[in-house]
Amino acid sequence: MRGLKGSVPFLLFLVVLLFGCGGSKPTEPTGGGNNQGGGTQLVIPKLYINEFMASNRKTLADEYGEYDDWIEIYNDEDKDVRLLGLYLTDNLRIPDKWPFPDVTIKAKGFIIVWADGTPDQGIMHASFKLSKTGEEIGLVASDGKTVIDSVKFRTQQPDISFGRYPDGGIDWFECIPTPGKPNRRR
Numbered sequence: 001m002r003g004l005k006g007s008v009p010f011l012l013f014l015v016v017l018l019f020g021c022g023g024s025k026p027t028e029p030t031g032g033g034n035n036q037g038g039g040t041q042l043v044i045p046k047l048y049i050n051e052f053m054a055s056n057r058k059t060l061a062d063e064y065g066e067y068d069d070w071i072e073i074y075n076d077e078d079k080d081v082r083l084l085g086l087y088l089t090d091n092l093r094i095p096d097k098w099p100f101p102d103v104t105i106k107a108k109g110f111i112i113v114w115a116d117g118t119p120d121q122g123i124m125h126a127s128f129k130l131s132k133t134g135e136e137i138g139l140v141a142s143d144g145k146t147v148i149d150s151v152k153f154r155t156q157q158p159d160i161s162f163g164r165y166p167d168g169g170i171d172w173f174e175c176i177p178t179p180g181k182p183n184r185r186r
């Protein structure tokens with residue numbers, strides 16, 4: 001009995017020792033710099049949610065003849081940007097909702113995503129729709145959480161788009177719909 005009791009503090013001592021060793025281990029291989037390098041590699045391209053339509057009655061139909069919600073992304077870089085690895089969402093609490101397919105936006109170019117909640121209809125059909133009574137859209141980096149661009153919006157009027165002007169600019173306006181082309185204010 002006495003022997004057992006005595007062994008408990010000894011075991012604790014051992015545990016502390018082991019923990020101590022564990023803690024010191026990462027500092028030994030000073031290649032810990034590897035970790036740092038990997039962590040800061042996140043690329044944030046100059047991409048914008050540039051225009052969208054959350055109440056589309058007759059403006060633009062998809063390949064199935066459906067007048068669905070659409071979102072335009074604008075590439076403000078001087079080079080093409082591959083979207084594979086990035087995400088689009090209508091809920092910033094679920095930032096990695098819809099992963100982009102392997103498509104590329106040309107330098108200063110545009111791309112349209114159908115927000116129709118039917119990904120079966122093609123690679124550019126997101127898994128969510130937009131609410132015409134207002135919600136948010138987020139464009140998210142390849143870590144699945146860093147927001148590249150986002151917009152919150154209120155009730156949208158039918159066939160009037162909401163967009164940045166000029167393209168990639170700070171201010172949003174009601175626009176004449178220009179899916180895939182430079183924005184035009186109403």
Ligand SMILES: [Ca+2]
Nearest residue numbers: 062066068116
């Ligand atoms: Ca559709």
Ligand SMILES: [Ca+2]
Nearest residue numbers: 178181182183
């Ligand atoms: Ca546009």
